[in-house]
Amino acid sequence: MAEYASPNPSGNEAPGAQGQTAQQGEPALRLTGISKAFGAVQALRNVDFEVYSGEVVGLVGDNGAGKSTLIKAISGVNIPDSGQIFVGGKHATITKPADATNLGIETVYQDLALCDNLDVVANLFLGREERNVLIPVIARPLDEIDMERRASAVLKQLDVKIPSIRVPVAALSGGQRQSIAVAKTILRNAQVVLLDEPTAALGVAQTRQVLQMIRRLRDSGLAVVVISHNLADVFEVVDRVVVLRLGQRVATFDVRNTTPEQVVSAITGAEFGEIMKSDGAANGNASQENAK
Amino acid sequence: MTSQSSTESAPVAPTPAAAPPGPFEVLRKRLFQGDLGQLPVVLTLILIAIFFEITSKGIFFAPQNLSNLILQIATIGFLGLAAVLVLLIAEIDLSLAAVASLCGAVLVVLSATKGASPAVAIISAIVVGAVVGLVNGFFIAVLRVPSFIVTLAALIGYTGVLIHLLPNASIRLIDPFLSGIAANYLTFPWDVLLPVPLIALYVLMQLWTRIRRQRAGLSQAPLWEVGARAGAVVVVSVLALIVFESYRGIPFSTLILVTALLVFWLIMRFTAFGRHVYAVGGNAEAARRAGIGVVGIRVAVFTLASTLAAVGGVLAASRAISASAQINPTLLLDAIAAAVIGGVSLFGGRGSVWAVVLGSLIIGSLENGLDLLNQGTDVKLMVEGVVLLIAVTVDAITRRRNATGLR
Numbered sequence: 001m002a003e004y005a006s007p008n009p010s011g012n013e014a015p016g017a018q019g020q021t022a023q024q025g026e027p028a029l030r031l032t033g034i035s036k037a038f039g040a041v042q043a044l045r046n047v048d049f050e051v052y053s054g055e056v057v058g059l060v061g062d063n064g065a066g067k068s069t070l071i072k073a074i075s076g077v078n079i080p081d082s083g084q085i086f087v088g089g090k091h092a093t094i095t096k097p098a099d100a101t102n103l104g105i106e107t108v109y110q111d112l113a114l115c116d117n118l119d120v121v122a123n124l125f126l127g128r129e130e131r132n133v134l135i136p137v138i139a140r141p142l143d144e145i146d147m148e149r150r151a152s153a154v155l156k157q158l159d160v161k162i163p164s165i166r167v168p169v170a171a172l173s174g175g176q177r178q179s180i181a182v183a184k185t186i187l188r189n190a191q192v193v194l195l196d197e198p199t200a201a202l203g204v205a206q207t208r209q210v211l212q213m214i215r216r217l218r219d220s221g222l223a224v225v226v227i228s229h230n231l232a233d234v235f236e237v238v239d240r241v242v243v244l245r246l247g248q249r250v251a252t253f254d255v256r257n258t259t260p261e262q263v264v265s266a267i268t269g270a271e272f273g274e275i276m277k278s279d280g281a282a283n284g285n286a287s288q289e290n291a292k
Numbered sequence: 293m294t295s296q297s298s299t300e301s302a303p304v305a306p307t308p309a310a311a312p313p314g315p316f317e318v319l320r321k322r323l324f325q326g327d328l329g330q331l332p333v334v335l336t337l338i339l340i341a342i343f344f345e346i347t348s349k350g351i352f353f354a355p356q357n358l359s360n361l362i363l364q365i366a367t368i369g370f371l372g373l374a375a376v377l378v379l380l381i382a383e384i385d386l387s388l389a390a391v392a393s394l395c396g397a398v399l400v401v402l403s404a405t406k407g408a409s410p411a412v413a414i415i416s417a418i419v420v421g422a423v424v425g426l427v428n429g430f431f432i433a434v435l436r437v438p439s440f441i442v443t444l445a446a447l448i449g450y451t452g453v454l455i456h457l458l459p460n461a462s463i464r465l466i467d468p469f470l471s472g473i474a475a476n477y478l479t480f481p482w483d484v485l486l487p488v489p490l491i492a493l494y495v496l497m498q499l500w501t502r503i504r505r506q507r508a509g510l511s512q513a514p515l516w517e518v519g520a521r522a523g524a525v526v527v528v529s530v531l532a533l534i535v536f537e538s539y540r541g542i543p544f545s546t547l548i549l550v551t552a553l554l555v556f557w558l559i560m561r562f563t564a565f566g567r568h569v570y571a572v573g574g575n576a577e578a579a580r581r582a583g584i585g586v587v588g589i590r591v592a593v594f595t596l597a598s599t600l601a602a603v604g605g606v607l608a609a610s611r612a613i614s615a616s617a618q619i620n621p622t623l624l625l626d627a628i629a630a631a632v633i634g635g636v637s638l639f640g641g642r643g644s645v646w647a648v649v650l651g652s653l654i655i656g657s658l659e660n661g662l663d664l665l666n667q668g669t670d671v672k673l674m675v676e677g678v679v680l681l682i683a684v685t686v687d688a689i690t691r692r693r694n695a696t697g698l699r
């Protein structure tokens with residue numbers, strides 16, 4: 001642990017150097033120097049992170065590396081101890097989930113945040129219900145019809161197949177629930193979508209469907225962050241891979257000229273130095289941070 | 293935007309273009325799946341009624357007794373409604389009966405010994421209820437003390453306050469208006485005419501929804517279902533009216549209860565607040581992450597619950613024409629049992645406001661019937677304990693079956 005303990009003061013690789021057209025200008029979301037401790041456990045240490053519009057970033061790392069903690073810091077579920085968050089270049093203060101939502105940041109959590117007792121439409125619009133105006137201010141009943149219409153349209157757009165949008169989500173399969181969670185982000189006009197292990201526990205076909213959904217999000221110009229332990233999935237959809245280890249950002253790769261083995265090495269820290277050296281010597285596609 | 297035909301929800305239907313199932317098909321399927329809804333509860337109610345009709349030698353169904361039964365359940369109904377709200381957010385309120393008694397005492401003391409006008413007495417009693425609920429809610433929602441403990445402390449504390457308010461154990465209510473709330477009836481022809489516009493409004497609402505859904509290109513419930521639902525509302529209203537009309541008419545306290553049920557049904561079913569209450573009960577963390585103010589919802593629910601309990605207490609005092617330092621020992625149990633028997637889950641997020649009607653009819657019938665048979669509190673408590681246990685067990689089993697069977 002001590003070898004990686006010294007934080008990288010600047011930590012910024014030049015994004016433009018990677019030749020991604022999507023990465024010009026200000027990132028849709030940028031974090032600097034994020035730290036978070038749970039008692040004695042230092043879950044995040046001075047982490048920098050950025051994602052651009054129209055880009056999918058894969059966030060990888062071993063169990064307990066701090067991936068979920070980083071996501072929760074962005075989405076307002078946990079407040080980081082230190083560090084700054086910039087959304088669209090502007091400094092942002094996020095202290096509760098509603099703050100993140102108002103900034104256009106939507107999250108699909110590892111522990112799916114759906115209400116099992118509510119139906120699909122109610123879950124899709126939870127906290128953002130559409131309402132009619134019967135009497136201004138006093139009587140504003142839910143506009144179930146418009147919500148149902150929009151829900152149908154979004155599920156169709158994402159090609160999600162469920163028995164009925166009026167069944168409680170408790171009755172849906174894991175993949176269907178995951179799809180609902182993703183569809184929710186679209187309905188809310190998100191600019192940045194964070195997905196924590198969206199394909200864990202999914203079958204082959206359903207994984208395919210979720211990955212396709214992620215591509216659609218990117219193609220519609222959103223900034224997408226995906227956490228996954230499945231490198232095959234990661235390599236299929238992401239543009240960049242950011243590696244966390246023991247709460248620190250240790251490497252960044254451009255997937256177009258990276259092999260899964262290189263990423264695995266960065267995750268585990270095995271032969272770390274050699275990989276870094278070979279990376280640096282071979283093509284310079286990876287910038288390794290915090291390494292001594 | 294979407295231009296599908298009205299009968300299918302094209303983007304999400306797995307069995308496209310299949311004809312919608314007819315009434316008998318739906319019934320058979322539901323029977324087969326054991327999804328009987330309220331049917332077992334209704335059958336239980338009928339069995340209980342028949343049992344007491346026979347054992348009481350025909351007194352149970354006598355018009356005066358039925359009217360009496362309905363007066364009895366006005367208080368249970370209000371406390372039951374309060375229990376429903378609290379159970380929906382997966383909490384419990386053990387102080388409901390104590391708060392009701394306390395607020396009844398406030399009413400009587402203000403009116404009888406302080407000479408306050410009926411309006412002032414009623415408003416004060418209800419405000420006391422609201423404040424009590426607000427305090428409960430603060431400890432439960434803001435400080436996150438378990439509701440079980442907070443409301444147990446409230447139960448003990450307010451019982452003490454009650455005894456303090458009524459050192460002579462009881463005070464009589466003299467004001468004719470206040471005692472008239474429970475003793476007066478809405479009589480013919482008004483009691484018969486009253487439901488007509490309400491039912492007409494309900495049917496119009498259903499039709500308007502159909503038209504709007506059609507315009508939006510959404511799937512429609514089959515017409516027979518709409519007809520069946522409207523028919524059920526009419527049948528229940530007519531049956532109730534026959535019962536009321538056979539005695540003096542609709543008791544005012546019943547009218548107040550039904551109004552409260554309607555208002556809370558509208559709130560819980562058609563407003564964002566109601567939706568959020570269900571969300572908090574279903575998954576509080578998911579609700580929080582969706583940006584819902586969970587703390588505010590919890591405080592509001594406990595405040596509303598105690599306020600409803602206060603109204604129940606006012607009705608009880610009016611009916612007893614007095615306030616007593618002795619809290620009705622079965623009232624709390626009755627309220628929670630009414631909610632659970634009516635299908636409200638103890639685990640939160642499931643059940644409807646209307647649960648109170650069936651639940652309190654069953655509880656009220658048991659109490660009334662046992663009274664007719666001259667049974668004391670001992671037998672009543674034993675019977676109600678068993679009934680509550682059965683209802684809770686059914687709830688727990690249903691929940692487990694849903695959890696394992698559905699996912």
Ligand SMILES: Nc1ncnc2c1ncn2[C@@H]1O[C@H](COP(=O)(O)OP(=O)(O)OP(=O)(O)O)[C@@H](O)[C@H]1O
Nearest residue numbers: 038041042043061062063064065066067068069070
């Ligand atoms: N609420 C919490 N309280 C205490 N410790 C926590 C909490 N949340 C996370 N941690 C700790 O912080 C560290 C990082 O956890 P985190 O959940 O971010 O890991 P992760 O990278 O998402 O792992 P996984 O791949 O298993 O999901 C772990 O050591 C974990 O035990």
Ligand SMILES: [Mg+2]
Nearest residue numbers: 067068069110
């Ligand atoms: Mg995680």
